[in-house]
Amino acid sequence: MNEQPRHNRLEELMPESSPKFAIDLTTALPPAPHIIHRALEEAFRQMCRADTTTMDIRHNRPGGAREDVECGSRWLRGRFEQELDPERIVVTNGTQSALNLLFGTMEPGATLFTESITYAVLKQLATRAGLKPIGVPVDQEGIIPEALEEGCLGRTGQRVLFCNPTVHNPTTAVMGGARRVHLAETCRRLGISIIEDDVLGFLHPDAPPPIAAFAPDITWYCMSVSKCFAMGLRFAYLLAPSADRARELVAPVQRLSWWFPNALSSLTINHWIRTGLAQQIIDAVRADIRERHAIASEILTATEYVTKPGSLHVWMPLPDRVERHALVNAAKLCGILIRPADVFAVSDSRVPNAVRVSLTAPPTTNDLTVGLSILDKLLGWEIQKAKESPFNDPTLGLSLLDKLLDGRSRRPRETRSKPLR
Numbered sequence: 001m002n003e004q005p006r007h008n009r010l011e012e013l014m015p016e017s018s019p020k021f022a023i024d025l026t027t028a029l030p031p032a033p034h035i036i037h038r039a040l041e042e043a044f045r046q047m048c049r050a051d052t053t054t055m056d057i058r059h060n061r062p063g064g065a066r067e068d069v070e071c072g073s074r075w076l077r078g079r080f081e082q083e084l085d086p087e088r089i090v091v092t093n094g095t096q097s098a099l100n101l102l103f104g105t106m107e108p109g110a111t112l113f114t115e116s117i118t119y120a121v122l123k124q125l126a127t128r129a130g131l132k133p134i135g136v137p138v139d140q141e142g143i144i145p146e147a148l149e150e151g152c153l154g155r156t157g158q159r160v161l162f163c164n165p166t167v168h169n170p171t172t173a174v175m176g177g178a179r180r181v182h183l184a185e186t187c188r189r190l191g192i193s194i195i196e197d198d199v200l201g202f203l204h205p206d207a208p209p210p211i212a213a214f215a216p217d218i219t220w221y222c223m224s225v226s227k228c229f230a231m232g233l234r235f236a237y238l239l240a241p242s243a244d245r246a247r248e249l250v251a252p253v254q255r256l257s258w259w260f261p262n263a264l265s266s267l268t269i270n271h272w273i274r275t276g277l278a279q280q281i282i283d284a285v286r287a288d289i290r291e292r293h294a295i296a297s298e299i300l301t302a303t304e305y306v307t308k309p310g311s312l313h314v315w316m317p318l319p320d321r322v323e324r325h326a327l328v329n330a331a332k333l334c335g336i337l338i339r340p341a342d343v344f345a346v347s348d349s350r351v352p353n354a355v356r357v358s359l360t361a362p363p364t365t366n367d368l369t370v371g372l373s374i375l376d377k378l379l380g381w382e383i384q385k386a387k388e389s390p391f392n393d394p395t396l397g398l399s400l401l402d403k404l405l406d407g408r409s410r411r412p413r414e415t416r417s418k419p420l421r
């Protein structure tokens with residue numbers, strides 16, 4: 001049940017120089033507790049029994065059907081602790097589509113402020129939409145409102161802020177309640193609309209209420225199921241400032257199907273919400289994540305790292321003389337894939353010397369244990385080497401690999417030419 005899908009096999013993603021095995025610690029996708037299989041079985045059985053399902057999948061659901069937004073309103077009460085008008089909800093096939101919809105309404109060349117390191121695809125989405133992404137300095141609570149204000153100086157035209165205040169990707173920063181209020185007040189004063197990405201909102205046990213709960217007039221709020229249920233469901237709720245704004249967003253794109261939610265995912269998630277299975281899945285995902293955090297805290301001792309309960313990864317600022325690319329490359333040679341901070345940087349300057357290590361990508365805790373153990377050993381070596389010599393030794397990864405493989409030979413992978421496209 002836990003096998004990797006064929007299209008996502010690690011060896012296909014691995015560089016030619018890598019050894020035959022690899023443990024992927026790059027993607028922060030949720031674990032797959034057994035309850036998901038049972039919940040799918042139950043939802044599909046119910047769908048097969050209902051005589052409406054054939055008709056349901058016959059049609060598209062631009063922005064979600066009535067029952068989708070009603071279930072969404074019920075589900076989001078878990079974060080907002082207040083009734084939400086279902087008419088304010090637009091259902092999409094994920095956060096990226098929600099962002100694309102919103103970016104499509106912005107003026108060409110408009111400024112999109114965001115955390116200086118942020119969700120890895122944000123820069124690409126913004127630039128493709130003709131926007132100018134600008135990184136705002138962050139601290140341990142995320143965006144610094146005064147830095148946002150400073151970033152506005154001399155900047156004319158439309159300005160929007162994207163932020164990820166609850167277990168920020170990648171730093172895991174959680175913005176406290178007071179900072180959220182301060183940020184919303186700053187944005188209101190400066191005429192800046194907010195796009196709030198709350199994708200970890202149900203996983204972090206102490207998540208403060210979203211900014212959209214107390215500043216709904218200036219905030220578009222997005223909650224995808226990609227982190228708390230499963231990424232392949234392709235489903236997210238976008239909560240607009242008002243029902244009218246939701247309608248205005250959907251009206252020009254209601255015949256363009258690229259962003260529509262899939263009917264089977266919608267029916268499945270509606271069933272889970274109505275029956276309470278959704279909450280049981282969250283509880284199981286949280287428990288699995290807790291177990292993986294415990295493994296990490298036992299194994300990762302070579303250097304300090306940052307994380308939060310519910311986070312799918314750890315953020316590891318590196319000691320000064322351990323260079324992130326050298327570590328990433330040495331780890332790759334040892335069959336461990338991790339992400340350097342550069343992947344998340346909005347600008348190429350002042351990228352922190354840090355790496356992100358996923359705890360949930362390995363399908364089993366055994367794979368995680370092996371992956372983290374190798375990484376920690378490698379880090380220990382790098383730190384020791386940095387202490388002993390000011391120069392970097394590029395052969396380190398290779399010699400360690402030989403040790404780890406116990407002297408077994410490493411055959412180079414066959415190389416194939418790329419076909420013409």
Ligand SMILES: Cc1ncc(COP(=O)(O)O)c(C=O)c1O
Pocket residue numbers: 028093094095096097119120164169197199224225226227231235236
């Ligand atoms: C910050 C952030 N938001 C949202 C998502 C989920 O995106 P989607 O809903 O398009 O799968 C991710 C997934 O990597 C993410 O890192």
